[in-house]
Amino acid sequence: MRPPEEVSVFLLSLLAPGVLYTMNSIPMLQEPLPILGIGMTVLGSVLILLLCTVSHKRNVDPLFYVFAEFSFTCMVGLTNALEQDGLISGFMGFYLKMGEPHLSSAYAVMMSYWEGIVHFILFLIIIHRIKSYRRLGLLWAGSSIAHQIVLIPGVVIGKYGSNIHLAFWRNVPFFLVPFWAASLLFSRPREMPIVTADKIAEEQKKGLLSRPVDLLLSLLLLGAMAFSVFRGLVVLDCPLDTCFTYVYQYEPYLKDPVGFPRVMMLVYLFYALPLQTVLIYGLRTPGCSWMLDWSIFFAGAMAQMQWCHIGASFHSRTPFTYRVPADKRWPVIALNVLLAAAPALLVLRCHTRPAYFMKPIPKGQTNNDKKKN
Numbered sequence: 001m002r003p004p005e006e007v008s009v010f011l012l013s014l015l016a017p018g019v020l021y022t023m024n025s026i027p028m029l030q031e032p033l034p035i036l037g038i039g040m041t042v043l044g045s046v047l048i049l050l051l052c053t054v055s056h057k058r059n060v061d062p063l064f065y066v067f068a069e070f071s072f073t074c075m076v077g078l079t080n081a082l083e084q085d086g087l088i089s090g091f092m093g094f095y096l097k098m099g100e101p102h103l104s105s106a107y108a109v110m111m112s113y114w115e116g117i118v119h120f121i122l123f124l125i126i127i128h129r130i131k132s133y134r135r136l137g138l139l140w141a142g143s144s145i146a147h148q149i150v151l152i153p154g155v156v157i158g159k160y161g162s163n164i165h166l167a168f169w170r171n172v173p174f175f176l177v178p179f180w181a182a183s184l185l186f187s188r189p190r191e192m193p194i195v196t197a198d199k200i201a202e203e204q205k206k207g208l209l210s211r212p213v214d215l216l217l218s219l220l221l222l223g224a225m226a227f228s229v230f231r232g233l234v235v236l237d238c239p240l241d242t243c244f245t246y247v248y249q250y251e252p253y254l255k256d257p258v259g260f261p262r263v264m265m266l267v268y269l270f271y272a273l274p275l276q277t278v279l280i281y282g283l284r285t286p287g288c289s290w291m292l293d294w295s296i297f298f299a300g301a302m303a304q305m306q307w308c309h310i311g312a313s314f315h316s317r318t319p320f321t322y323r324v325p326a327d328k329r330w331p332v333i334a335l336n337v338l339l340a341a342a343p344a345l346l347v348l349r350c351h352t353r354p355a356y357f358m359k360p361i362p363k364g365q366t367n368n369d370k371k372k373n
Helices: 005-013 015-025 032-053 062-084 093-098 106-128 134-157 159-163 166-187 197-204 212-235 241-249 260-284 291-314 326-352 367-372
Strands: none
Touching: 005 015, 005 032, 005 062, 005 106, 015 032, 015 062, 015 093, 032 062, 032 093, 032 166, 062 106, 062 134, 062 166, 106 134, 106 291, 134 159, 134 166, 134 260, 134 291, 212 241, 212 260, 212 326, 260 291, 291 326
16 A cells, blocks of 8 residues: 555655755765755656655646755755754765855855755645645745745845855746746636625625725735835935935845845845735726635745844844844744735635626526536
């Protein structure tokens, strides 16, 4: 009897620390080209083992291989985080020296914890529910894309940009694959609850002022937009006294030369800001069924980025001068937690009472009847 796929993936992922420890113990493998070559060979071997695991099945979802392969790299990330925090040793020394030195930064440590815990658990749940996982997949896609669009530019423009080795370019497929996965997930049929036409019509007649929850969410998103604009100006060296005061007295981490906080604030300014505008539009315009998908995608992205940003702002690997001052800790934490909480609350609202976002249907039918017709 074969074990369930999630068990096989879990056991296969546990090989990652052993592979790292072995490579760290062999001096001849600790050069840039062998590191890249061995890394790609290991990932290829993992893929072959995965193919053998599901060889008895027909029509395997192509994203199964993505989730399973990424599960292996999640354990690599968790191993890195644990070693950088001094909980284990002897696994990542070679890779930090001649592979990706930026993985020793506070941002990368927090990113590695997110991958090794949140993403890994998500992958195991998705593989267990491989026939019905679209929402969880969108959550991961948002998180993973946010991770990559901050990590890669941050390395290039930050202080690690002068110390890029061949192994850094293994991030290219990890950058492209989540976009491909997101496009597949968005194109698949949406899982819609059954709601009657009368219920949909009743909800969609209400204005924004008659929906206090939606009004509050709109105000939270507007506040997040204003904060994103403000911090974008800060990292762009705006000369206003308010920006100067904030960066030196509240979030000096925004000036950390690693580059990650600067890139993240620009991502908020140029990508999150327009998406928040669209989400506010969806809250005040009935029938925007795409809100059910994009709210999940956006929540995943914001949760990942804010986890990394908040953690790195306080982490011991961030130089003391760039950490959040002790007397400003709670205001800064509160503001940053709200940035992640607003999208999460929006997801909860969209999926607990989705009638407002459904397309109008003839009276006497449900949205399920319309789909059949």
